[in-house]
Amino acid sequence: MSAVAGTPAPTGSTGIVRPEFDLADPEFWKLPAPTRAAAFAELRRLPAPVFFTERPAAGRRPAKGFHAIVRHADVVEASRTPAVFLSGPGVTTPEPARWVRALFGDSMVNLDDPRHAQLRRVVSRAFTPRLLERAEDDIRRVAARLVDEVIERRPEDFVTDVAAELPFQVICNMMGIPQEPRRAILDQVNRASEHIGVERPPRSRIRIPGRGLRALARMQGMVAELGRERRRRPTEDLISALVAADVDGRRLGGRDLGAFFSLLLVAGVETTRNALAHGLHLLSAHPEQRALLLSDLDRYLAGAVDEIIRHATPIIQFRRTLAADHDLNGTRLAAGEKVVLFFGSANRDEAVFADPDAFDITRSPNPHLGFGGGGPHYCLGAHLARQEMKVLLRELFTRLPDIRSVGEPELIPSNFDNRVRSLRFTFTPPGADAR
Numbered sequence: 001m002s003a004v005a006g007t008p009a010p011t012g013s014t015g016i017v018r019p020e021f022d023l024a025d026p027e028f029w030k031l032p033a034p035t036r037a038a039a040f041a042e043l044r045r046l047p048a049p050v051f052f053t054e055r056p057a058a059g060r061r062p063a064k065g066f067h068a069i070v071r072h073a074d075v076v077e078a079s080r081t082p083a084v085f086l087s088g089p090g091v092t093t094p095e096p097a098r099w100v101r102a103l104f105g106d107s108m109v110n111l112d113d114p115r116h117a118q119l120r121r122v123v124s125r126a127f128t129p130r131l132l133e134r135a136e137d138d139i140r141r142v143a144a145r146l147v148d149e150v151i152e153r154r155p156e157d158f159v160t161d162v163a164a165e166l167p168f169q170v171i172c173n174m175m176g177i178p179q180e181p182r183r184a185i186l187d188q189v190n191r192a193s194e195h196i197g198v199e200r201p202p203r204s205r206i207r208i209p210g211r212g213l214r215a216l217a218r219m220q221g222m223v224a225e226l227g228r229e230r231r232r233r234p235t236e237d238l239i240s241a242l243v244a245a246d247v248d249g250r251r252l253g254g255r256d257l258g259a260f261f262s263l264l265l266v267a268g269v270e271t272t273r274n275a276l277a278h279g280l281h282l283l284s285a286h287p288e289q290r291a292l293l294l295s296d297l298d299r300y301l302a303g304a305v306d307e308i309i310r311h312a313t314p315i316i317q318f319r320r321t322l323a324a325d326h327d328l329n330g331t332r333l334a335a336g337e338k339v340v341l342f343f344g345s346a347n348r349d350e351a352v353f354a355d356p357d358a359f360d361i362t363r364s365p366n367p368h369l370g371f372g373g374g375g376p377h378y379c380l381g382a383h384l385a386r387q388e389m390k391v392l393l394r395e396l397f398t399r400l401p402d403i404r405s406v407g408e409p410e411l412i413p414s415n416f417d418n419r420v421r422s423l424r425f426t427f428t429p430p431g432a433d434a435r
């Protein structure tokens, strides 16, 4: 294991030996994926979670830190005990600045009950079976058009031209966003979320958030305006349902709508895009799994999608803060302490998954935590994401059966999402020779 930081030392309360790598150090997240996977395997073998100290920013704030929750059973328990493991203090690492939340409102991922339950009920009520049925027809239409364009234009990058387009267009169609501002919104999503990664050149550290936040404010203003318009003249889109849904006397106001749309864009577009890109690469790197999938798409597609999500784990981690002392499978955690739930590590837990590093589309059962560990914050879009992936992979492999990635994906180091910047790909167009 190539060490990143620190020398072995006892970890205070637990008394166990500290490993030689540091999950709180951005350098750790630049290590090759197999090296990081080996580090998490080492953490899973230890008898208790290890505490990692974060460095104070610019020497001003006091050092903070977190217990790394790396086992499947522990991630599940923390996720399903929301009264103790709070999301309200923030789920991302590092935490967003307070003024950002004050200005843009809270999205439900950062709320606890009763506000979380209230908001989630309003949103769940708006996701009617009729809306989801229409979304499924739309996914099929958008996927078919994307594959038409791939055949016609033969783009080189699978990420921007194929994988990102599908979830983005589907969410915009669901929300009823007009065509005109869509390109600018997508550019904005790509820019605003780049700074979540750990690879930040010094200049962009200063520039991107400022520019990104202005664009975000414009986007949220636009969605709030659409909300006012739909309240006057409702249509069949999600915004109309959100402003009309009245649960416990509550409906979404302009600020809530803006925050929800931003959450959908980041939570729903980035994740699905990265899952699809990892999916094409995994199926290209494992020809025997690909042959099996193509031998019977009806039989293997659903399993392949879940195995892609387990293996790639698009969202690496979420943070929680303890509201009270709690024994997590034998370890005493104190009120006020933070834990980070590492979904990727849980998805490779040898106690749950046989041969966890293998990519096996027939794995059954496959109780992965790619959409979270259960509990009230479980991914709202899990069904939609699975549907998008199934429809696009079916369309691609049916019409372009030899489609495959070329070389390795270009990854963006990040402690938050397993992000692919670009992935080259090739295929034989229908009725032509291989290129």
Ligand code: HEM
Residues within 6 Å of the ligand: 079, 108, 109, 110, 120, 167, 263, 264, 267, 268, 269, 271, 272, 275, 309, 313, 314, 315, 318, 343, 369, 370, 371, 372, 373, 374, 375, 376, 377, 378, 379, 380, 381, 382, 384, 385
């Ligand atoms: C492969 C694609 C996706 C993955 C891997 C993924 C993963 C996740 C994860 C890990 C969480 C946190 C769960 C927790 O804390 O227990 C989450 C929450 C969420 N996801 Fe997804 N997601 C995906 C697609 C989507 C899509 C397409 C949408 C939009 C419709 C969406 C909307 C949300 C929302 C709104 C939340 C917050 C729920 C809450 O706090 O109550 N996700 N997702």
